[in-house]
Each structure stands twice: as C-alpha cells, then as structure tokens.
Amino acid sequence: MTAAANSDPTTPHTESEDLGWTINIPGHPPRADSAEYRVARAAMHRLTDTLDRPFYGAEPVEDHHGGGLWLKDSDGWYLVRNLVGIEWSAQFCADPAKVDLLRRNAKRLYALCPEAVEELGIRELLDTPITDAAGVQRWTDSICNASVPLPHEVHSAALPQGGGVHHYPSPVTEIVFFKRDDFELWVVDAVGQAVAVAPVAKRGSGDGRVQVLFAAQESALHPELERARANGDVLLLGADHPMALTAFAQQYGRPAPSAAAPGAAAPPRAAA
Known part of the structure; x- marks a missing residue:
C-alpha cells in the first residue's frame, strides 16, 4: 500500500496499491496505537x-x-x-x-x-x-x-499470499473458514488473475460446474461477471473449464491442470 507523494495525514489524501483501488481519506491525526x-x-x-x-x-x-x-x-x-x-x-x-x-x-x-x-x-x-x-x-x-x-493470510494479505478481508468481499473471504479442505476457493485465470469460485451442487452429485463469486478487475471474467449480475444472473463455468478442474482437483485425486499462461503464478491455495 502506498500513500500519495508528500501526503500529510492531517489533510484529505488518497491511498492505493497494486490491486488497483484508490479511496479518498478524510483528514485525520497521524495513526498511532491508542x-x-x-x-x-x-x-x-x-x-x-x-x-x-x-x-x-x-x-x-x-x-x-x-x-x-x-x-x-x-x-x-x-x-x-x-x-x-x-x-x-x-x-x-x-x-x-x-x-x-x-x-x-x-x-x-x-x-x-x-x-x-x-x-x-x-x-x-x-x-x-x-x-x-x-x-x-x-x-x-x-x-x-x-x-x-x-491470521495474516485472511486478514490483510493479498493473493497469492492470502485472501484478506481488507482486500476482497467478506461474503467471499469468509467461505475459507467453513469450506471443505479439499476444495480450492481461490483459483487463477489464464493471465494469473485471482478468481473465487464455489460448487453449484452438493458433494457427490457429479456436477463439476462452479459459480464465479469474484473476479479481479484485470481478469477476463470480470466484465462477464458484471454483465451477469446486471442481468440478475450468475456466471457459471463448465465442469471441463480449467478453473473448475483446479477447484475440484484434490477431490478428483489428481494434479490440478494449469489455468495460467506460461510464466504465470501457480493457483494460490486457500487457508484451511
């Protein structure tokens, strides 16, 4: 996280980071532990x-x-x-x-x-x-x-180190606390961007599709997810989609296929 150059905490200023967000901060005294x-x-x-x-x-x-x-x-x-x-x-x-x-x-x-x-x-x-x-x-x-x-990885970390509540929506980040250990909540797309997915059917149903819950702004899935939500729909990935296969890989009992392009980061592992 970086603050604007030469920023004075007593005046309005901005904060931003590599995840691509910027917020306006009202002027306040310099932060110190009370x-x-x-x-x-x-x-x-x-x-x-x-x-x-x-x-x-x-x-x-x-x-x-x-x-x-x-x-x-x-x-x-x-x-x-x-x-x-x-x-x-x-x-x-x-x-x-x-x-x-x-x-x-x-x-x-x-x-x-x-x-x-x-x-x-x-x-x-x-x-x-x-x-x-x-x-x-x-x-x-x-x-x-x-x-x-x-823990740090679910509090203030950003992917791939962790899906912290300070960076991602709470309805998504809180899944990590109750999901099955052998299902991957966080996967990556073809260019290494973070995507959160969830199953669409109960365990043992044979339905390998997943619903996209979150997609980073730089992900190709982000505009698709926004369009689906605008229409009152959900964005589903088929059972044979690389990200669906990655999410279920541990349950399948075989290595996860790589959804990332050459040189991209490996799929991050969600904290159990």
Whole structure:
C-alpha cells in the first residue's frame, strides 16, 4: 500500500496499491496505537490462547476491527460478533448515534455474561453513551470492536499470499473458514488473475460446474461477471473449464491442470 507523494495525514489524501483501488481519506491525526487499542490487542491474544480450537485460526493472529465481543460461560471464553465492525479509518465518517446502537446491542448481550464484563473491565465502556468523536474512537479501538483474531493470510494479505478481508468481499473471504479442505476457493485465470469460485451442487452429485463469486478487475471474467449480475444472473463455468478442474482437483485425486499462461503464478491455495 502506498500513500500519495508528500501526503500529510492531517489533510484529505488518497491511498492505493497494486490491486488497483484508490479511496479518498478524510483528514485525520497521524495513526498511532491508542491506549484502548493496546489493551484490546493484549486481551485478544490472551483470550485466543484459551480456546481449544479457534474458529478463525490459531496464533499467530492479527487483531481485526471486526466487532468482536468476547463472552464467557461455564465452558470458558468464546467469541461472537456485533452487527458490524468499525475499521480504524472508518471512525472518521461514523455517526456517534449509530455507533451507540452497537454499544447498546453489546450491553444487552453482556447483561447475560456479567462475569465477562468484570474480567474485561468494560462496565464503564458499556454504560457510557457514545455522543461524539472521542466516544467513537474509544469504541473503535476497544475490546468490543478491535478484537477478532485473524491470521495474516485472511486478514490483510493479498493473493497469492492470502485472501484478506481488507482486500476482497467478506461474503467471499469468509467461505475459507467453513469450506471443505479439499476444495480450492481461490483459483487463477489464464493471465494469473485471482478468481473465487464455489460448487453449484452438493458433494457427490457429479456436477463439476462452479459459480464465479469474484473476479479481479484485470481478469477476463470480470466484465462477464458484471454483465451477469446486471442481468440478475450468475456466471457459471463448465465442469471441463480449467478453473473448475483446479477447484475440484484434490477431490478428483489428481494434479490440478494449469489455468495460467506460461510464466504465470501457480493457483494460490486457500487457508484451511
């Protein structure tokens, strides 16, 4: 990721990267870890270490501002997620009244887990209405938001290193957490661009077609996918398409065919 040349974080500026996106960022103070964030990060790692089998993956993990709410019952700590999470830079366009709805939602949930409230030390946080930017900042960096433990490859990595939630749509990236290990979510097209696919029928049906869920802008499939969506349709690849064969290769029990042109990167492997 690169910022505009000679950019001043206190003034409006842009950020961009090789994936081909550019966003406008409102002026804001230079980013630094707040006290709330340092506490939340330490608590997230401590709580993650208590889990027998973390759903999102074991350490090393990064802390995602994903609206995580850590609860505790007789079996120990577990994680649920609030209605939405607030990414750090998004706080500067956040409406305090709307963020307060997240606080109120969390407070109602934590009323069922008073032990967790006391151990996390969040009683004041839950009881204090959010009415201004300072309150939004406090909530954004708290253990009630900046606390979803994600491995790097599914948090901030870009393909082929990983399909991170900061780069690809969440309805696609979250498939990696529940898909079968022998199905490849991420494949590449003939020029090495990332494409996400999913089966169209249940396992054992004999239907080897796949539906395209995501295609990088540089992919030849991208305009096809956009046209299909504009028409209310889905984009399907036949069972004999190289990307469909790659996606199912482990289930077929034979090496995956190469869908990439000579010299292109090999199909990236999705994290299990």
